[in-house]
Amino acid sequence: AVEEDLNSPLIKLNASEITLLRSWNPPQPVATEHAHIGSHPQKQEGLFYVGIGIPAGVLTPEQLNGLADLSDRFGNGELRLTVWQNLLIPNVTKEDLDSLTREVVALGLHVEPSNIRSGVIACTGNSYCKFASANTKGHARELMDYLEERCPMECPINIHLTGCSHSCAQHYIGDIGLLATQVKSGDTTKEGYHVFVGGGFGDKKEIGRQIAKAVAFDDLPLMLERLLKKFNSDSWPQESFQSFTQRQSVETMEDWIHAATEMK
Ligand code: SF4
Known part of the structure; x- marks a missing residue:
């Protein structure tokens, strides 16, 4: 009946063709969320x-x-x-x-659009919120400075840092979402983050996928540098970061960022 409705025979795909089709995610136009700067x-x-x-x-x-x-x-x-x-x-x-x-x-503020600086948001963090596992605002500013110097981006990237699972900064819809946690380090703990990528909202709504668990903040800037540089070198023309990460497997992205820590 379906073939009659379509006026065309249905084609049976083999397993590799199905895998290829599932991985296809056409490039999305880049976002302009930071255009108000x-x-x-x-x-x-x-x-x-x-x-x-x-x-x-x-x-x-x-x-x-x-x-x-x-x-x-x-x-x-x-x-x-x-x-x-x-x-x-x-x-x-x-x-x-x-x-x-x-x-x-x-006054020490900027009016030049920056594809990194303009799109980093952070919840209150442990300066003023009792639920926070990390200094999200301080880390956000460290990340901005580090990444802006090393990874000039041609399209906006949103990085959301949130201090606990209440997720006031909505890590799950960021291009890169960081959910704070305490990371074991010998007999003590350090501030760190679980790392998510590929989240979005509006017509690009998507929940980010986790690509790293409990990363000490000390290791995070280098990991994100590696990820953004991979995007800069391997993405298609006009492809957004979200679209780029959505067509990668979690394992592939894990390999990229963990190679980054071994480089240290
Ligand atoms: S996400 Fe958690 S730590 Fe951050 S402001 Fe909200 S309740 Fe506080």
């Missing part, structure tokens, strides 16, 4: 909003006061928060964009 025209004629990168969502009181002051002077007193733990100053005129940008940079 920098200055962008609003719907309202002549007005712009400026997206400011806040590393892991951490501001000093001086920076926050400074931003409030900039918003009063160059905008209409509003500061808006983004889900990427960054911040927007809306309603800025074109004439004020350069001055505002200079003053934001003087």
Whole structure:
């Protein structure tokens, strides 16, 4: 009946053809989640909003006061928060964009989109949350600095660090998701993470797959460097990190990242 409906005979595939078909995952267009960083025209004629990168969502009181002051002077007193733990100053005129940008940079913040820095988010972590197994915000900033220097990316990467299984930073939907845990080290324990890759949301919704268990944070930057460099060298043109990792087996990715620790 199906062949009649299709007006075509069904083809029987052998085992290797089925495996090949299952592994096929066409490249997805790269994401643009970080596009709000920098200055962008609003719907309202002549007005712009400026997206400011806040590393892991951490501001000093001086920076926050400074931003409030900039918003009063160059905008209409509003500061808006983004889900990427960054911040927007809306309603800025074109004439004020350069001055505002200079003053934001003087506060130690950035308005240049960065494919790594703009997409790292972290939950509160053990500075202020009793459930946390690690200093997620501190580690997030260390990872940003390390990876940005060593792995320039041509497309945005989201890295989500979360301090416990409550997952306030939603590690399971990050390109790279890090779930904190205590890692045994001799007679003591160290802060570390379980590593997940390939998560997504919206029309790319997917739960990340775990590729490493209980990695001490000391070993993590090198592991992620190896993974991102593999993506940079082996991905297809315009392929997203999510799509790239989804067409790899967990075992393959385990081999890549563990080779990284042996390199140390
Ligand atoms: S994920 Fe856990 S550790 Fe992080 S803020 Fe939420 S409850 Fe606290």
